[in-house]
Amino acid sequence: EAQVTQNPRYLITVTGKKLTVTCSQNMNHEYMSWYRQDPGLGLRQIYYSMNVEVTDKGDVPEGYKVSRKEKRNFPLILESPSPNQTSLYFCASSLSRRADYNEQFFGPGTRLTVL
């Protein structure tokens, strides 16, 4: 089944404890992206990757890191989480980032709470 998977689905952690949220897609997609969703703010892009080893900042990259060493994986790293990073996180992938191709497939989401 074609899908985007994220792990963990739920995480409660404490301020300053490094964590990684994994994202994997099995559709051979070039484009991958991380979003966070907060009440009243909609979806905001954190980082995105056009292809392996090509990443760029979205609208809210502060406090996050990403890497794209393999096409299928795009982990999100929080080196020193803070309470303002408590949010619902979505990973997404798309076949490519052509202007006429905007269908992104989203993962199930990771609900992160930082105490």
Added chain:
Amino acid sequence: LAKTTQPISMDSYEGQEVNITCSHNNIATNDYITWYQQFPSQGPRFIIQGYKTKVTNEVASLFIPADRKSSTLSLPRVSLSDTAVYYCLVGERGSSGTYKYIFGTGTRLKVLA
């Protein structure tokens, strides 16, 4: 900076046609407009995309005027299961030829029986 503006919420009754309009004054010349649907606790799901005039698929129609500064998502004969948040999406070119997406805050559609 590409940005979209949508109504925060809308109510409708089952069987009615619903039109949700999005403003995107700074859309790039070659960019498409895309709409997504999101149910609670799920990731967004692609509905439709278009460049100009009208696009129709099995679930919705998308109307884009000639100036492309706005677009209207049309949902025919909505049902209770269409209650969701609908997002209008455009792109923005980032550094080094990369491309990022700009979601708006979405329109919360509530369909009433």
